[in-house]
Amino acid sequence: MRTLLIIVGNIILLLLILFIYTMLWYYIGAKGKRVLFTKRNSSGTKLYWIIFWFLAFSFVIAAILRSTITINNMLTEMFTYISAISLAVFCYLIILFPITDFIKFMLNKLGFRGKGRAYLSTVYGRGISIFIVVLAIVILGFWHAINQTTTNYTVNVNKKAGKIKKLNIVLVSDVHMGIMIRENGIDKLVTSINRLKPDIVFFAGDMVDESTEASLEKYYSSAFKKIKTKYGVYSITGNHEYMNNAEVAIKYMEKAKVKVLKDEAVKVNDSFYVVGRNDAAGGKVKPLKEVLKNVDKKVPIIELNHRPVALEEAEKNGVDLQLSGHTHQGQVFPFNFTTELVFEDSYGYMKRRNFNLIVTSGYGTWGPPIRVGTKGEIVKINLDFSK
Numbered sequence: 001m002r003t004l005l006i007i008v009g010n011i012i013l014l015l016l017i018l019f020i021y022t023m024l025w026y027y028i029g030a031k032g033k034r035v036l037f038t039k040r041n042s043s044g045t046k047l048y049w050i051i052f053w054f055l056a057f058s059f060v061i062a063a064i065l066r067s068t069i070t071i072n073n074m075l076t077e078m079f080t081y082i083s084a085i086s087l088a089v090f091c092y093l094i095i096l097f098p099i100t101d102f103i104k105f106m107l108n109k110l111g112f113r114g115k116g117r118a119y120l121s122t123v124y125g126r127g128i129s130i131f132i133v134v135l136a137i138v139i140l141g142f143w144h145a146i147n148q149t150t151t152n153y154t155v156n157v158n159k160k161a162g163k164i165k166k167l168n169i170v171l172v173s174d175v176h177m178g179i180m181i182r183e184n185g186i187d188k189l190v191t192s193i194n195r196l197k198p199d200i201v202f203f204a205g206d207m208v209d210e211s212t213e214a215s216l217e218k219y220y221s222s223a224f225k226k227i228k229t230k231y232g233v234y235s236i237t238g239n240h241e242y243m244n245n246a247e248v249a250i251k252y253m254e255k256a257k258v259k260v261l262k263d264e265a266v267k268v269n270d271s272f273y274v275v276g277r278n279d280a281a282g283g284k285v286k287p288l289k290e291v292l293k294n295v296d297k298k299v300p301i302i303e304l305n306h307r308p309v310a311l312e313e314a315e316k317n318g319v320d321l322q323l324s325g326h327t328h329q330g331q332v333f334p335f336n337f338t339t340e341l342v343f344e345d346s347y348g349y350m351k352r353r354n355f356n357l358i359v360t361s362g363y364g365t366w367g368p369p370i371r372v373g374t375k376g377e378i379v380k381i382n383l384d385f386s387k
Contacts, residue, residue, distance in 0.1 A: 164271045201229050321383065
């Protein structure tokens with residue numbers, strides 16, 4: 001009986017989400033129709049609504065194609081791009097149109113007259129300016145998403161790491177190879193990493209997602225072999241690996257000579273520990289105390305945790321530096337405010353006593369292929385062992 005109630009509850013929730021989604025898209029569609037058609041019964045309105053609803057539910061078509069076509073397919077890729085861009089446009093239209101409706105309402109209440117009212121009525125009433133603004137946001141956001149930067153940090157750890165005095169770390173997270181990051185993008189990533197001459201490289205999860213084809217996984221398994229380091233490349237899983245096939249992703253990482261850590265700690269060069277946590281999306285996660293039971297706490301400990309969570313647990317168990325991703329820093333404004341509410345630290349560097357945390361905004365994108373108010377990045381960390 002309980003199982004049946006859960007199923008019914010999930011169906012009702014899904015239908016409610018679908019209803020709200022449809023109504024929001026209809027609101028946008030009605031606004032768009034007013035911009036494109038001045039007459040109520042214009043001949044092109046039927047075609048307009050057909051194209052509009054196709055765009056609104058293109059992500060469903062893309063998801064079906066991805067689940068049924070296992071090889072790299074141009075049709076699947078096309079629908080994936082269409083759905084991603086449509087979602088980007090939708091996000092900003094659903095924010096800006098209510099704002100302009102409110103402005104229009106206030107202008108009417110304030111009693112604007114003459115030419116000024118006619119001009120404002122054209123701009124705000126029909127919504128032409130909103131479409132222009134959103135188009136500019138999406139174009140600039142797309143450009144920003146494909147032009148990643150390098151962010152530098154210097155962190156001091158008051159522990160001795162054998163003969164190592166300084167460690168040059170390169171951190172990469174949330175690449176989401178598939179929609180935006182394809183073969184050329186993978187090559188660009190490898191080149192960018194090597195240019196920083198890292199001692200060690202960390203992949204902090206979500207390197208792949210549900211849009212990553214098998215052919216692309218084979219490609220990165222070859223490309224990542226070209227990464228040059230002193231002490232190797234280490235990786236963990238994020239939540240999106242489990243939306244595809246985590247075991248396959250791990251297999252291709254290991255083919256690339258990348259060490260995938262699954263709730264385990266390894267000692268590197270007999271100098272420091274690297275601890276890799278499983279993501280909660282993959283099921284049960286071991287307590288950190290259990291993972292570190294054979295670890296010498298007098299030696300520096302670097303923890304890879306896809307999500308910037310369990311900070312008190314990390315500090316309590318002697319972790320010196322936690323490296324995380326996941327948040328994308330919200331990826332598009334104003335969702336950065338959401339991540340700031342959810343996580344104690346959703347981006348950047350935080351220090352608390354002897355515990356250090358760095359959260360990266362990630363390299364790639366998920367969903368809308370744009371970044372607004374955030375940046376895609378590779379993180380370079382100069383880690384000093386000062387004791």
